[in-house]
Amino acid sequence: MSWTFGTSSAPAQSTANPFVQSFTTNSADTLLVVGIPNNIARTGGSPTFNGTALTQVPAGSVATAETSLEIWYMINPPTTTANVSIPNSGASQCAPVIATARSTSTPVYTNTSNATATSTNPTVDSTVTTPNNIIFALAGDDENTWSPSGVTGTDISSGDVANWGRGLQYRIEATSGTYAMGWTDSSSSRWAVVTAAFTEAVSVTVSPAVIDIVSSVQDPTVQAGAIVSPAVITVLAGVQAPTVTTVLPPWTNPSKNSSSWGNTAKNSATWTNASKNSSTWTNEDKS
C-alpha cells in the first residue's frame, strides 16, 4: 500500500465570482485536494467539483495580513473533466492549486497543523500517527516577489501571485512520525502554512482459536475395609396356632335304659357274647 501523486493545475489568480477552473481527474485518482490562497479572506461558501461540494480540513482558514489559506478535499472524486468552482463573493485575489493523489485503499483524512510567523523559511511540522501518509502543505507569504528556492517535500506550485505568494507541496511518508513542511526563503516576511494529512484505510481480521476448558473428575481415595456391609435384619411377623380343646358331655346311666335301645339290638350278631357278658356290663344292664 502506498500513495502516488496524480496530476495538478495551478491557474493564475482571479477575482472572479465564482472562480472556475476546468480539471480532469484520472480513474486512478482517489483524492482531490484544492489549496485556496487568497490575499484576503474568501467569502461565498464551499467550493465544488463537478457540482459536488468539497470538504474543508478542520483548520479552517489561516491568515496573515496579506494572505488567507484554506485546504479543501474530496475522497474518491468522479472520473471526469469538470469545473472546480470556488465562490468568491468578496472578489478577493483567488489563486487555487488543484492536485490529485492515488491510493490503493480508501483515503482517510487524519489531521492538520498550521503556523504563522514573520521570518525566513516558512515551515510547520505535521505529525502523523499512522503508516502510509500523504501530507499536503499550503503556504502564503506577504512578500511582493515571493520566490522560494526549495521545499522539504515535492513542490507542486510555489511562486509569486500579484503582491503576495503561494505554494503547495506534498510528502509521501510510509511511517508515522513528524515531518517538516517548509519552504526555503532567505527573505524574512510574514507567512502562513497549513497542512492536511491523509492515510489509507486499513482493515484487519483476527481469527482466534477456540479456548478449551478441561473439566476433570478427580478419583476419590478409597480405604479398603472401610466399607461396612451390615447383615440384613429380618423381622418376621408370625401367626401362633391356637390350642383347641373339645369338651364332651359325660355318659349317664339313664341313657343305657333309654327307649332307643331295643332287644333286637342287644341280641344282634354284632354283639359278641364276650362283649355281652363283659364284666363291664352289669347284670342289670344285660337284662
Place this chain on the structure above:
Amino acid sequence: MASLAYNAFKYSQLGDTGITPINLKTDTIKLALLTSSYTYANTHDFFDDVSANEVGASGSYATGGATLSVTTSQDNTDNEGVFDATDVSFTTATITARYAVIYKSTGVNSTSRLICLIDFGSNQSSTAGTFTITFAAEGILNLT
C-alpha cells in the same frame, strides 16, 4: 501468552455463597479490546482489572466494547459444551489491539466478571477501516 479462561470465571460457574454463576446465554456478554500494555494475572476477576488497558473509542468501537450475540450448545460429537458468538466488527476504526477480553457486563466495571482472554499473538491494527474478529468454527470456549 496463550488465550485462556479466567480462574474467576471457572470458580463462579461452580457457585458459592454470594456468587451467581454466569449465564452465558442470557446475561449481557461483551467483548472489549486491550492494548499490548495489559499484563495478565490469575487474580484478575473483574473488568476494572483490565479497563485501564482498553483501546480508545474509535469509529464504531465504544468504550467497554461490543455486546456479543451468544449461542450455547451441546456437542455430542466432541463431547463438550460450546460457547460461541456471532463474529464482531468495528467499522471506520483506528485501533491497535493485542488482546480481546470477554466478560459479563453489569454496567459497573468492578462487578463485571471476566470470562476469557484472547491473545491475538501480536498487535493487530486497523486504520479508519474495519477491525473484525472471526471466531473459530468450534466457538469461543469449549468445556470438555
